[in-house]
Amino acid sequence: MMNAHTHNTGRCSISISGLLALTVLSFTSPVLADGPAGAATLVVNNASAGDGQLEPGGGVNAADTIRTGAGSAALLAMADGTELALGEEAELTVLDFVGQAADSIGKFTLEVTSGAVRFATGSFAKPAYTIRTPSAVAAVRGTIFSMYVTDIGETYIAVEEGSVEIRSRRGTKFTVPAGAAMFLNTRGDVDGSLFNPLAGADLSALPRGAVPTDAIRRMDRTLLAATSVPGQPATPRALGLPAAIEAGVIKAEDLPPFATKTPAYGKSKYGTDKDRDKDGGY
Template sequence: MGTVVGHSVCLAALMACLSASAAPVCEVMAVRGQASAAGRELAQGDKLDEGTVLKTGAQGRVRLRCGDGSTLVLGDNSSLTIEKFEVGPDDKRIAAKLLLETGLLGQKVAPSTAGSWEVRTPTAVTAVRGTEFVVEINNEQQTEVNVQSGQVDVEALLVPTRALHPRKPSRVSLDSPKAGTKCNQFTGCTESAAWSAERIKSTQDRLSFD
């Protein structure tokens, strides 16, 4: 009898752990235009799991709130995968990994002294602790990053080349408001430079719900 009870307790504990690990990691707060996940149109209140792939149409955008309090806005003509989002029992972020394959992503990352936040594109990877910034992968597969507050470290995902001329830096730190960079897989990233007010406004308009 004791063995049966013991097995039952272990099974219950295992099911509880599986249930906790499968808990949704983000919630849809607002949707405009066409926005879907797994071929299903998204609606306010939808819960999203790790592995979810979100897509938006020409006029689409979607705002998410994640388990650590961070918020995301996926702009028009975009594709985003929530590869990993791990939060501790105190709602503090442990690790977040996002893949932006196309389009524009705005982020307001909740501060965390230890938890990581990484956004990859086909040509670069960004890493932060807590900040507000945007990442865009354009039609030429160039990654553009702009920071509104805090600090963002950007690294180009370089492919081997036999070019005679030296490459641009493969890593850039954006640590001042309005600072931006553009990266590609052949030449690296441009030096940190401020975006114009017009450029910032145009980007923010694509992420606005007003």
């Protein structure tokens, strides 16, 4: 079951057996390159993995591209403990997944090409995690963060816990702490803003940031509604910091202070949407 993509006939379904099988796998096989990288634990409406439909319990393998349809969402549980949430019309590819061994820290590389995604890291060492988009490379440093990639490759990132190191297409590097958000266009121009992670990811202070904020909130509403059925398994860290705190997975008092001043990367030269329109857009 874990290494096959199966047909999804229901509107919303959750697999207990698939989640348990993944848990057994993660404890019995320290090197995972030859097995599934993870599995879907929840699919709302429709999603695909590789060449087939994805439903709960269906395996996610290295090199698979995961896509969700309109009005759809999905939760993935990876074998290292990483949790991923995907909103509607999202697309990501598992470029590489190699488990920890005696001479390895593990390796997990994703490419996100469209839509809203939330990433909550697992048990691999911090240098193991890399996420690529058309306009940035993110090195994850033990964290929960939300990401939105536009149809022309712009990247929005809001860090809810921990920090993310970003490298733009110009090669410039930035550290984005919890409570800070960042926008990068395909030329490498950057904008930054602050938000309150206890209220959820908010990118609305960034250029055209209402669109990604709405997409992330739609993702959360869809997944929260699907996981609210009593007795059903959920992955609350992938549902964002407020949901994780409410579920007791994370204690608010244990969180470090959030960013309280303008992020060091500051503003790009494109200060307003009007300026961008004048410049001809991206």
